[in-house]
Amino acid sequence: MKDDILNRLQFSLGKDADHASVYDWRMAVSLTVRDQMVDTWFNSTKEAYAASSKRVYYLSMEFLIGRLIEDMISNLQLEDTVRGALTDLGQDFDEIVHDEPDAALGNGGLGRLAACFMDSLATLGIPAFGYGIRYEHGLFEQSFAQGQQVERPETWLNQRHAWEFERPEVQFPICFGGHVDHHDGKTTWHPSEKVLATAYDTPVIGWKNEWGNTLRLWSAEPVSQFDLDSFNRGDYLAAGRSEALARTISRVLYPDDTTDSGKELRLKQEYFFTAASIQDLMRRYLQDHDDLRQLPEHVAIQLNDTHPAIAGPELVRVLVDEHGIDMAEAIPLARACLAYTNHTLLPEALEKWGEWLLGRILPRHLEIIRIIEETQQREHPGSPRILEHGDVRMGELAFIMAHKVNGVSALHTELVKETVFADLHRIHPTRIINQTNGITPRRWLYNCNPGLRDLITDAMGDGWVADLEQLTALKAKRDDAAFMQAFQASKRDNKAALSNWIGQTCGIALDPDAMFDVQIKRIHEYKRQLMNLLETVALWNDMRDNPDHDWTPRVKIFGGKAAPGYYMAKDIIRLINDVAEVINNDPATKGRLKIVYPPNYNVTMAERLIPASDLSEQISTAGKEASGTGNMKFALNGALTIGTLDGANVEIREHVGSENFFLFGLTAAEVMERRQHHGYARAAIEASPRLQRVLGQIAEGRFAPHDTGRYHGVVGMLYDHDYFLVTCDFDSYFDAQRRADNAYQNADNWAAMALMNTASMGWFSSDRTIKGYARDIWNAHPPRAAMDRSA
Numbered sequence: 186m187k188d189d190i191l192n193r194l195q196f197s198l199g200k201d202a203d204h205a206s207v208y209d210w211r212m213a214v215s216l217t218v219r220d221q222m223v224d225t226w227f228n229s230t231k232e233a234y235a236a237s238s239k240r241v242y243y244l245s246m247e248f249l250i251g252r253l254i255e256d257m258i259s260n261l262q263l264e265d266t267v268r269g270a271l272t273d274l275g276q277d278f279d280e281i282v283h284d285e286p287d288a289a290l291g292n293g294g295l296g297r298l299a300a301c302f303m304d305s306l307a308t309l310g311i312p313a314f315g316y317g318i319r320y321e322h323g324l325f326e327q328s329f330a331q332g333q334q335v336e337r338p339e340t341w342l343n344q345r346h347a348w349e350f351e352r353p354e355v356q357f358p359i360c361f362g363g364h365v366d367h368h369d370g371k372t373t374w375h376p377s378e379k380v381l382a383t384a385y386d387t388p389v390i391g392w393k394n395e396w397g398n399t400l401r402l403w404s405a406e407p408v409s410q411f412d413l414d415s416f417n418r419g420d421y422l423a424a425g426r427s428e429a430l431a432r433t434i435s436r437v438l439y440p441d442d443t444t445d446s447g448k449e450l451r452l453k454q455e456y457f458f459t460a461a462s463i464q465d466l467m468r469r470y471l472q473d474h475d476d477l478r479q480l481p482e483h484v485a486i487q488l489n490d491t492h493p494a495i496a497g498p499e500l501v502r503v504l505v506d507e508h509g510i511d512m513a514e515a516i517p518l519a520r521a522c523l524a525y526t527n528h529t530l531l532p533e534a535l536e537k538w539g540e541w542l543l544g545r546i547l548p549r550h551l552e553i554i555r556i557i558e559e560t561q562q563r564e565h566p567g568s569p570r571i572l573e574h575g576d577v578r579m580g581e582l583a584f585i586m587a588h589k590v591n592g593v594s595a596l597h598t599e600l601v602k603e604t605v606f607a608d609l610h611r612i613h614p615t616r617i618i619n620q621t622n623g624i625t626p627r628r629w630l631y632n633c634n635p636g637l638r639d640l641i642t643d644a645m646g647d648g649w650v651a652d653l654e655q656l657t658a659l660k661a662k663r664d665d666a667a668f669m670q671a672f673q674a675s676k677r678d679n680k681a682a683l684s685n686w687i688g689q690t691c692g693i694a695l696d697p698d699a700m701f702d703v704q705i706k707r708i709h710e711y712k713r714q715l716m717n718l719l720e721t722v723a724l725w726n727d728m729r730d731n732p733d734h735d736w737t738p739r740v741k742i743f744g745g746k747a748a749p750g751y752y753m754a755k756d757i758i759r760l761i762n763d764v765a766e767v768i769n770n771d772p773a774t775k776g777r778l779k780i781v782y783p784p785n786y787n788v789t790m791a792e793r794l795i796p797a798s799d800l801s802e803q804i805s806t807a808g809k810e811a812s813g814t815g816n817m818k819f820a821l822n823g824a825l826t827i828g829t830l831d832g833a834n835v836e837i838r839e840h841v842g843s844e845n846f847f848l849f850g851l852t853a854a855e856v857m858e859r860r861q862h863h864g865y866a867r868a869a870i871e872a873s874p875r876l877q878r879v880l881g882q883i884a885e886g887r888f889a890p891h892d893t894g895r896y897h898g899v900v901g902m903l904y905d906h907d908y909f910l911v912t913c914d915f916d917s918y919f920d921a922q923r924r925a926d927n928a929y930q931n932a933d934n935w936a937a938m939a940l941m942n943t944a945s946m947g948w949f950s951s952d953r954t955i956k957g958y959a960r961d962i963w964n965a966h967p968p969r970a971a972m973d974r975s976a
């Protein structure tokens with residue numbers, strides 16, 4: 186390993202050890218590790234071909250993968266070797282790991298799910314490709330200026346990306362615009378714009394280096410670097426047109442989280458990566474098959490949300506226009522390959538495109554969508570429409586072109602059946618199924634929490650890493666005093682390490698014995714960071730009123746970004762920072778209450794915070810969080826949840842036991858009912874003196890003394906609409922927090938509850954989720970029977 190690293194340093198980086206920077210060392214290590222995966226990767230491809238396996242194609246607009254170096258090293262079981270080699274070379278392993286920039290090619294949960302799924306597919310040995318976009322700029326970098334969010338472009342590709350292989354030979358033309366000709370039964374699309382999609386492959390190697398799949402990200406390039414003819418004619422703009430389009434398509438990730446951004450470029454991005462992926466999988470299929478009617482036996486295409494929903498019409502177009510299959514046959518054939526995952530019930534997040542816009546960019550696809558619509562109406566008169574009020578509704582399109590539609594938690598799936606797709610569900614009663622989300626235990630325990638990982642492995646071996654339900658054996662350890670002491674110590678160590686980091690980065694000193702109460706996720710009204718903050722102010726008031734009470738010291742930690750155009754979310758960020766400024770400087774609550782909000786929440790920060798958390802805030806308005814996966818990461822790492830009956834919280838609570846979970850708030854049914862009552866927010870505020878006082882303080886400018894009107898909008902929103910029922914759940918939330926305070930006072934009992942969480946979370950491994958998709962949706966199997974742990 187040492188020689189390999191030095192060779193790489195010399196011959197790939199052109200540096201000698203004396204002059205190498207951290208970056209040089211990191212690249213040398215990464216390339217050395219990458220070399221070691223290539224055999225597994227090639228062999229997996231060969232085996233999948235030899236067995237003529239069905240392949241899974243996971244189409245996702247986002248892959249929030251974060252850093253890869255630790256994942257790669259641990260899945261290859263090279264941790265000790267690499268550490269040892271670097272020590273011998275006088276280098277610091279951790280410094281090198283921390284030098285890798287996060288690949289932030291996603292906004293939040295949806296993109297992180299795709300990344301966890303890639304890890305599980307490889308670990309389970311299921312032949313699969315992840316397909317997405319190689320954005321030049323991932324999710325923006327967040328900083329705070331006077332408490333307000335500032336966005337700057339993210340630049341992960343300023344340095345070479347160590348893990349990818351450029352595939353200049355894997356390149357497909359992607360067309361836009363123009364018009365369609367119908368002649369003698371033959372249809373021809375004459376596009377007006379064209380770019381090329383070039384593949385960049387990152388190998389994804391599963392646990393213990395047994396199987397490797399590919400994450401294939403597409404980058405846009407101009408058709409010809411430069412149109413010399415146009416240039417010589419003096420048409421300088423035309424000469425650069427394809428270049429300009431190509432440069433924009435894969436340039437930025439849309440930072441909109443959950444809202445339909447309705448931008449032409451966004452539609453082009455969606456079509457760009459979907460069409461490239463379909464050309465790629467068709468080429469692979471036709472290499473060793475000639476009967477397209479067998480396509481569904483070899484190809485499973487999963488649509489992660491509606492962003493790639495154009496895959497339906499695109500696959501039909503390829504089958505009909507390029508391979509001469511009848512339309513009537515092509516539609517069911519495409520459907521048998523396609524499945525769709527729904528991620529949200531929020532109406533503003535359901536994608537729609539104006540018919541005129543879609544028809545201008547993809548004229549042939551609009552024709553095909555009309556035929557799909559007619560076919561659906563003929564077969565199921567009165568079916569909900571794809572085309573309505575001049576819009577193309579992508580949810581309906583995805584549903585109608587999928588043989589299975591899945592929700593992402595038990596509650597969410599029932600709500601999908603009852604609300605967004607109620608009418609389609611009546612027509613297709615077996616199409617909607619549930620697959621509760623999961624997280625990969627490799628990243629979210631094994632790598633991010635070495636203390637707890639080693640404790641568990643010492644107690645039971647490492648079988649749990651690929652079979653997480655083995656953790657139930659830990660339940661017996663709750664009466665083992667030595668184990669419980671070590672369990673508590675590992676949490677204490679993680680909290681001390683986090684305190685150091687917060688001290689360095691935020692300049693705030695924390696007490697590692699205080700309760701670390703953490704809410705990290707996108708800032709969104711339905712996630713109710715505002716309710717958490719109001720509770721913090723109420724607690725502060727109570728602490729000041731009763732200074733002699735035996736208060737449980739708390740550290741409130743927030744993390745998360747707001748979409749740049751989401752003004753209410755940005756006001757909430759500013760309010761958190763303003764309140765922190767006042768409370769953190771109040772001598773009356775010193776040592777008892779602190780608020781920290783480290784900027785630029787991302788995967789790496791999650792890996793740092795979650796192992797150091799005592800309390801996990803999962804407090805969304807019931808019925809609004811489809812699943813959540815942050816909730817799973819915390820519980821697995823031994824944090825207790827304070828939460829509503831929403832998304833996967835419901836199932837987490839069933840698994841960990843209601844006595845190990847702080848439940849509060851209205852249920853989804855009660856939320857819907859409460860919204861019918863006119864003036865519910867005002868009534869709730871008037872019934873809660875504690876909440877009234879907090880809102881009064883904020884409205885008076887207690888936290889913005891030089892700009893007292895700053896939060897009138899926020900307070901007014903709570904009085905007048907409060908669509909997410911912060912006011913209605915406030916008292917119940919406050920009470921649950923006091924139950925948590927009391928429980929924390931008994932450290933041994935708290936630790937036992939935490940252990941019950943870790944021990945009960947095995948079912949939430951994304952390995953279990955992927956087995957469910959493979960069985961119920963894809964009918965996909967590992968070609969290597971020995972790896973078929975699902976048998």
Ligand SMILES: *Cc1c(COP(=O)(O)O)cnc(C)c1O
Binds near residue numbers: 297787
């Ligand atoms: C897991 C994760 C999320 C999703 O968190 P939720 O609490 O489920 O919304 C978002 N961002 C990052 C960086 C994550 O790691």
